[in-house]
Amino acid sequence: MIGFSDSHPWLEQISRQETLINGCSKIQPAEIEELKLSSLDHILVDQKHKFLYCYVPKVACTNWKRVMMVLTGSSNVTNLLEIPSNEAHSENSTLRLSQFPFKEATEYLKTYTTFMMVRHPMERLLSAFRNKFEGNLTSSKYFQRRYGRRIIKKYRLLGSKNYRKQEQSRRPLGSDVTLNEFVQYLINEGLKSNEHWTSIYDLCHPCKINYTFIGKYEHLTEDTESILSIIKAPPVKFPMTNSAHTKSKVREYFQMLPLKYMHSLYTLYRNDFLLFDYNLESVLGYDFG
DSSP states (O other), X not given: OOOOOTTSOHHHHXXXXXXXXXXXXXXXXXXXXXXXXXGGTTEEEETTTTEEEEOOTTSSHHHHHHHHHHHTTSOOOSSGGGSOXXXXXXXXXXXXXXXXXXXXXXXXXXXXXXXXXXXXXXXXXXXXXXXXXXXXXXXXXXXXXXXXXXXHHXXXXXXXXXXXXXXXXXXXXXTTOOHHHHHHHHHHHOSTTOTTTSOHHHHHOTTTSOOSEEEEGGGHHHHHHHHHHHTTOOOOOOOOOOOHHHHTXXXXXXXXXXXXXXXXXXXXXXXXXXXXXXXXXXXXXXXXX
């Protein structure tokens, strides 16, 4: 095993790996897709430090993409926040594993330090919903036009007062999607329409890729320090964001949903719950098991 820093609770990391292995053993082999070059699109490559990072939207990925830009030398800033978020998310900010020949890519998977950061499925989903459908950023407007219009048209009663009021005021359709409507959309049409709500299982393929280190969003500070120490990265001050705003609202939002919707969401994200040791107690007060 690659040496962990003395300050890292390595027993916790071993526990996470064991949970992942046990979870993968419970997933039907037919569900575990064969790795293809196109399926490695979310894995960013740092050849200098022999490091692979699978990015997951709404799991500190903007700041981690900024870190990757510094590690790979595509940016030389000392304050990561000086890198605009749109620059961090640009297609050419960091090389992706899918850009390499498959033989070379698989060799990197065998020999490089591999890392992913995970988060409670419902907390991550709520963060995506609030950011993309309740936000006022340019990216939010895109999501409201691209997805919100369709969601409202298909999952809101056309004769409702809210819909008529929206038509009369000529507000852009999609700017007031409710969580109930969004969840109906996911249940009926699946998670793969956008990376912001696609499961971590489908983005990072943890049952096919042997990850050296599994970070958890709730331990972002210590896990970030540990992985950067492992790869012997230069001093990088990782910007810490306050996730309490979303975490404190998870129960408030999801308890408004019908229980059958929660059952369906649990089924959609079952593999993420299973592989990364999460449950619904923090959301509902009990777990479906």
